[in-house]
Amino acid sequence: MKLFSHRKRPVHLGPYPLERLPRLDDPTEEPRHLGGTRPVEQRPEGPDGASHAFRLYLDLFDAQRSGEVAEPAPIPDDPVERAHNLKAGLYFLDADMVGCAVVPEDAWSNPEARRHGHAVVALVAHTRTVGRGQPGDEWIDGTRQVNADLRAAELAVLTAGYIRRLGFDAVAHTPSATDLDLERVALQCGLIESVGGALKAPYLRGGFALSVVSTEMEIAADAPLAPRGLVGSLRTTRSIGWLLGRRGTRAGIGRLNGDHRPLHMGRQPMERIKRVDEPTTLIIADEVQRVPVRAGGFPRAAHGDLGPKFQNDVKVFAYKTPQAQTYIQQIDAMVPHQDGPVADAVAAGTKDPDRNADAVKALAYHLGGDMVGVCEVPEYVWYSHNGKGEVIEPRHRNAIVILLDQGYETMEGASGDDWVSGAQSMRAYMRGAQIAGIIAEHLRSLGHGARSHTNRDSEVLHIPLVLEAGLGEMSRIGELVLNPFVGPRFKSVVVTTDLPLTPDRKIDFGLQDFCQKCTKCARECPCGAIPFGDKIMFNGYETWKPDVEKCTKYRLGNLKGSACGRCMKTCPFNTEGVLSERSFLWAAIKLPFARSWIARLDDQVGNGSINPVKKWWWDLQWKDGRTIVPEKGTNARGLDPDGGRIADKQRIALYEPDMLPPGDNQGVPVKLDRKEAIRRGERAETPASARTRLARRG
Numbered sequence: 001m002k003l004f005s006h007r008k009r010p011v012h013l014g015p016y017p018l019e020r021l022p023r024l025d026d027p028t029e030e031p032r033h034l035g036g037t038r039p040v041e042q043r044p045e046g047p048d049g050a051s052h053a054f055r056l057y058l059d060l061f062d063a064q065r066s067g068e069v070a071e072p073a074p075i076p077d078d079p080v081e082r083a084h085n086l087k088a089g090l091y092f093l094d095a096d097m098v099g100c101a102v103v104p105e106d107a108w109s110n111p112e113a114r115r116h117g118h119a120v121v122a123l124v125a126h127t128r129t130v131g132r133g134q135p136g137d138e139w140i141d142g143t144r145q146v147n148a149d150l151r152a153a154e155l156a157v158l159t160a161g162y163i164r165r166l167g168f169d170a171v172a173h174t175p176s177a178t179d180l181d182l183e184r185v186a187l188q189c190g191l192i193e194s195v196g197g198a199l200k201a202p203y204l205r206g207g208f209a210l211s212v213v214s215t216e217m218e219i220a221a222d223a224p225l226a227p228r229g230l231v232g233s234l235r236t237t238r239s240i241g242w243l244l245g246r247r248g249t250r251a252g253i254g255r256l257n258g259d260h261r262p263l264h265m266g267r268q269p270m271e272r273i274k275r276v277d278e279p280t281t282l283i284i285a286d287e288v289q290r291v292p293v294r295a296g297g298f299p300r301a302a303h304g305d306l307g308p309k310f311q312n313d314v315k316v317f318a319y320k321t322p323q324a325q326t327y328i329q330q331i332d333a334m335v336p337h338q339d340g341p342v343a344d345a346v347a348a349g350t351k352d353p354d355r356n357a358d359a360v361k362a363l364a365y366h367l368g369g370d371m372v373g374v375c376e377v378p379e380y381v382w383y384s385h386n387g388k389g390e391v392i393e394p395r396h397r398n399a400i401v402i403l404l405d406q407g408y409e410t411m412e413g414a415s416g417d418d419w420v421s422g423a424q425s426m427r428a429y430m431r432g433a434q435i436a437g438i439i440a441e442h443l444r445s446l447g448h449g450a451r452s453h454t455n456r457d458s459e460v461l462h463i464p465l466v467l468e469a470g471l472g473e474m475s476r477i478g479e480l481v482l483n484p485f486v487g488p489r490f491k492s493v494v495v496t497t498d499l500p501l502t503p504d505r506k507i508d509f510g511l512q513d514f515c516q517k518c519t520k521c522a523r524e525c526p527c528g529a530i531p532f533g534d535k536i537m538f539n540g541y542e543t544w545k546p547d548v549e550k551c552t553k554y555r556l557g558n559l560k561g562s563a564c565g566r567c568m569k570t571c572p573f574n575t576e577g578v579l580s581e582r583s584f585l586w587a588a589i590k591l592p593f594a595r596s597w598i599a600r601l602d603d604q605v606g607n608g609s610i611n612p613v614k615k616w617w618w619d620l621q622w623k624d625g626r627t628i629v630p631e632k633g634t635n636a637r638g639l640d641p642d643g644g645r646i647a648d649k650q651r652i653a654l655y656e657p658d659m660l661p662p663g664d665n666q667g668v669p670v671k672l673d674r675k676e677a678i679r680r681g682e683r684a685e686t687p688a689s690a691r692t693r694l695a696r697r698g
């Protein structure tokens with residue numbers, strides 16, 4: 001449980017108070033002590049260890065260490081501002097510590113590769129261990145180093161790609177493919193220190209991985225750490241302030257970070273949320289029609305259904321920043337590995353569904369998932385046709401559903417529809433594809449069929465599976481399930497499998513009543529796509545149905561940003577997770593009479609407005625193979641408490657299944673009939689009528 005907020009802490013400082021450590025005066029001065037050994041992983045890998053699945057993805061990153069350099073971008077000349085940008089970008093990607101260095105001459109292990117004088121270094125800590133004999137240990141033990149190595153490789157490759165798109169040469173040096181002595185460069189920038197023959201990272205007790213990006217871009221360097229002695233260490237890495245997490249840093253007391261919780265339960269207390277047997281919104285399973293991938297808003301735009309302008313926009317809408325370009329490159333590289341051959345023999349010890357469910361959750365959290373649930377896969381959740389127009393036959397009984405937080409810090413500094421929105425989505429999608437790919441690969445090695453379903457290639461609808469897996473309730477935002485701890489601020493990834501799993505029960509935290517009383521997302525939606533009115537029935541579901549056409553067109557055609565997440569930004573459940581917020585979360589869940597007041601209070605305290613302290617990225621656009629200043633400027637929306645003027649005249653277009661293009665239609669535009677869709681929206685069945693009809697049907 002976080003005690004202190006980090007709202008006033010600039011992103012480039014990171015979660016640990018590295019700025020408090022004493023350093024040498026000169027960044028080029030050699031550290032006082034060199035060499036030493038790193039902490040090693042204590043638990044060996046067993047016969048069912050998952051390390052083999054990590055190697056595949058390490059190879060994918062190592063194959064992309066270098067690449068073409070774009071034309072110079074219009075970025076600041078100040079080396080300090082450049083360093084802050086790169087550090088914050090790595091923290092956005094979940095690095096634990098970051099430093100910038102002048103590359104020492106003796107750090108080059110391959111002298112022929114020596115061409116860069118500057119470097120940015122990322123450190124990734126081992127994931128936590130809790131006791132022994134915990135669920136998933138037989139898969140996870142022995143993989144903590146390779147897991148950290150994989151994340152470090154990812155960070156370096158993505159950052160090098162980003163720098164090259166800014167017009168500067170850069171090469172990633174990963175734990176498994178490097179031309180540099182990674183430890184020497186990390187010592188030079190003060191990320192680690194050599195103490196008594198051991199290499200240690202300040203504030204960390206366990207092991208870690210390192211990666212480096214060498215570059216010709218001039219960036220301000222950090223100096224090596226100065227000796228602290230016992231008293232100095234007590235004042236910095238063991239101070240009361242750090243132990244409690246003051247000034248928004250990660251607390252030194254592990255319990256405040258959730259380190260005491262079993263790994264398979266995650267850091268958030270989802271077990272305290274009320275569980276129910278059925279979702280809190282009506283689903284009439286035998287009335288839900290399966291739909292093809294072709295019927296989605298973005299595929300329709302890609303096929304020309306929305307006209308030539310949006311057909312061009314869909315090719316770049318979420319990728320039109322230099323950061324997002326690097327993320328989507330990795331997503332594409334992972335697609336061929338979403339499925340694969342299954343081992344002939346079923347591994348012993350994988351027949352217990354309770355044990356399996358806990359083990360897959362532990363593995364998902366170990367890999368970096370933020371929320372994990374398990375459910376059975378209803379037949380209607382499968383798409384009828386894939387993106388190529390081929391018929392999909394349901395093939396797996398169970399699903400593992402993983403949520404990836406898009407990042408509270410970055411969301412705090414954004415409007416929700418500016419130039420970092422697409423990067424937030426692609427970062428979460430990329431990390432999810434990696435996590436689900438590793439899980440699926442491991443399950444197949446144990447003799448169980450498994451396939452990952454990513455934003456790039458999915459055979460299932462994710463939203464109903466997030467609902468079924470007990471990870472949230474349907475919200476006013478419409479086609480989005482909302483979680484009590486991260487709100488709507490997530491992306492999902494799914495693994496379907498034949499592995500026996502005990503499903504989680506659904507949850508009820510009072511969201512239907514809260515969303516009925518709160519219309520903030522509808523009020524703040526830039527295109528008026530979220531309904532102010534009541535829920536309706538759509539394709540067998542009870543839902544607040546958004547105007548998909550309006551939403552799609554705005555996200556694709558946004559001229560002052562990349563895509564849109566304005567509804568996520570302004571939702572009252574988009575919280576940081578500090579102790580002071582938990583009382584309001586408790587009241588929103590337990591006290592129905594307080595929900596209207598909480599929604600109003602959220603406005604009064606300014607939640608959902610832009611926090612300038614958290615604005616770390618440069619507003620840049622990627623166009624025609626180069627980085628430019630955005631041609632139309634940047635969205636910087638504040639809250640509009642007096643908005644909602646369209647509520648009384650809002651008309652939502654409802655494109656029901658019979659109005660959608662057939663699944664095998666490829667490349668032939670099918671024009672949208674908006675007038676008919678609006679008529680359908682006006683005469684949509686109410687949930688009360690549907691329940692009455694079902695009661696009569698018996």
